[in-house]
Amino acid sequence: MPMEELGCSSGWGEQGKREDRRLAGVCGLANSGNSCYMNAVLQCLFSTVPLVEHLLSSHKRSQRNSPVAGVFVHLFQEVWQGQGGTSFTSPGEMRALVSSLHPQFNNQSQQDAQELLLLLLNALHDDLKNKGERRQTGSSQRLCLGRKSLSSAPAAGDSTVVTRLFEGQLSYQMLCLRCDGHSHSNQVFTILSLPIPLDSYKCSLQDCLSLFFQQSTLTCGDQKLCPECGVKRDTAVLTSMAKPPEILVLHLKRFGCHGSEKRKLRTNVLFSLDSLDLTPFLSRPSANHTSYSLYAVVNHTGDLDMGHYTALCHSTLSSSWHHFDDTTVSEVVDFLVQSPNAYILLYSRQPFHRPTIPQI
Template identity: 55%
Template sequence: MWLGRSSSCAPVEARTVLCSILPQFNNHSQQDAQELLLLLSSTLHDDLKKVGRCKIRFSKHQLRRDQHRNCASTLGESTIVTKLFEGQLSYMTVCMQCDHQAHSMQTFTVLSLPIPTNTSKCSIQDCLSLFFEQTLLTGADKMLCSACELRRETAVLTCLDKPPEILILHLKRFGCKGKNQVKLRTNVVFSMKLDLSLFLSSSEQNTSYSSYRLYAVVNHAGQLNMGHYTALCHNTLTQTWHCFDDSEVREIPDSHVQSADAYILLYSRKPFRKPKIVGL
């Protein structure tokens, strides 16, 4: 695709390969774009790790033992997928009885954001604030306090410890109304620029480190079990937006990017740079 040897690129071949690896998508039923994105990135990461290990084995006779160990550590677990998409959340739990604190970390590639209830319109900042707000675990959710050695009511504080290069925000549009699952049609207003400084841990309070620009949107139109996906993508070289709707690709004005059908938002932290690929 980057070499541009043809005027267009149909993703049929990529889908065929994908379905051979992930057979659950080898049908024409309604599928979830966020689930596909997670499985695709995970599968690509696993394959790239295998390539890294092969390189290590190939070069082991040329490296001293300590160099080989460092190479294995770097190539074995880190890939372009983790470097671009992986971020880290920090959790602090506080026992409401003795104030004992405990810290833990969790990596992520997609942030699934809750949508505020009882409203027809909100902002992406509202969804982020709801995700990062302090929660209190009570009743059956009480946590075991290592200091008290008893299950206690626990406050949980979440913050962003390491922002990813590419931030993927997934809007949790599928909820329950009574006993029925429904699609939440709340119009989530998002901006071209996003600042995450309010949600960073104290060690990462750096505005330039938390400023993002929108470059793609996945829309879902329709019902819970029947609908249609389209994608909006920004071309940084031409500074234009395009809508990808099956075989139809058309340029759209910036004003058409905002939509109540938005399902996945993709933000980039760094300005786009043309990749250095031989022949490009």
């Protein structure tokens, strides 16, 4: 049965009671103790149609036995292929996996949704790579999160569905301010962490992107080694995007320090549902499509210590948006494209089609 036939429907059960079947891919998640950060991230992954199709495709069923991919497959099956009128499920297997991946997540404290998303993508990539789903690529240095916020990522030279969907490449042109010597480097990313203009009540997503890609100067402890001078020098750095990813994940840096005080930026960031254009930030003009459409948002409300995560996701089956607050799911009638709570934005370069995953 194709996935299109698994949408909303209603009927009568054997006991004569009315049974309402939820829309495939739209399912609440139980909170198992401050796990809203995980639930919000998972809802965004449920809405990433190419990832869902890949993991649930018939020729990938062997992934069920993989330590990480298997957990994703089981949960994706329950959300996308589950039967009956159950409006939510408990992601207990995924919670156990998250707890085992890093000590930071092995407790019932609220954690950072962006850090969890990066952890899950890296873990899924490593698992698929080790199971033989790989394709050799170039040997460019592979890092995540972009400038000023870098962490380890999948090892260079291996390609899986994770890297093919989420991986892009940044280009750095560096100029020595003493001898004008030039150098160049590339960094592969899966998430771009964007600064938000300080002391601003309202800004646009383009403002955040422009701030990220603006020319910067590295001085003092951040100086770079100049190949011509042979010593570290003050360096001007121009950042651009050499390769746009298929799925663009943008993390708004709302949490930071103001002196010794930790604070959250509540700036209204205006963002578009479609036509997010990366052309001004490309290393070179591209004939490829570089206009993106929004399909998922992670919101964070409240303060740093007592905050709460929810998600807004677009359904390709109903062409509507839904709000996910743990077990509570509601259709969004009027989607606002500005929010003081937006924390992670997921854009797709290609419009998602209606999934065609066979029923189990």
